[in-house]
Amino acid sequence: MEESFKKKVEIMTNDVFQCMRDSHSVRHFQPDMIPDEMITKILEAGSWAPSAGNLQPWYFYVVKDQAVKNHIYEACVRQSQIEQAPVLIVILADPARSNEHYAERGAQLYCLQDTAAAAQNMLLAAEALGIGACWVGSFDEVAVQQAVKAAPRLRAVIILALGYSNEQQPEIKNRLRVAEVAKFIQ
């Protein structure tokens, strides 16, 4: 990696709490491509996520190819952010790997939780790097799995649409108050 680029990435990263506050779903993107170095950083962030038994039952397929993106767009009920985003990361789970160690609970639950943890790490990394992202979960799973030519045993679980945002940063992040959802048992 070029030295000047490395510096730029480091300077642009933010504190993790700031990233959690600022990170939000971006659904309108500029057409500019994200540098591969940044995509790699985002993938690394995904791979640092925890997973049950550290099995890491995940695959991250990076899609830039327009024809493949078109198939995914159709499989995602034509959500426009899929069409606009210069890069998609399809996160796939390998339930069989989790099943070997944890049986039904591994295959049905842990491997999906593992991919969600990886996806959230990637969203925070994207935010830290100044890249907009949208988590997309509404799609025809088999159609996406076939579009990226994944092995039939793999489940397409999450798609992240990534690119430079073409939106204004929202003023507020709409969330339930912590007091509404948290309970201290002491």
Ligand SMILES: Cc1cc2nc3c(=O)[nH]c(=O)nc-3n(C[C@H](O)[C@H](O)[C@H](O)COP(=O)(O)O)c2cc1C
């Ligand atoms: C499991 C899951 C599935 C989602 N699926 C979609 C989706 O298919 N399309 C979409 O536009 N956003 C999707 N989102 C993004 C949510 O709509 C968004 O995170 C939520 O409304 C909060 O908004 P914010 O991310 O801007 O804070 C999904 C998020 C999660 C966690």
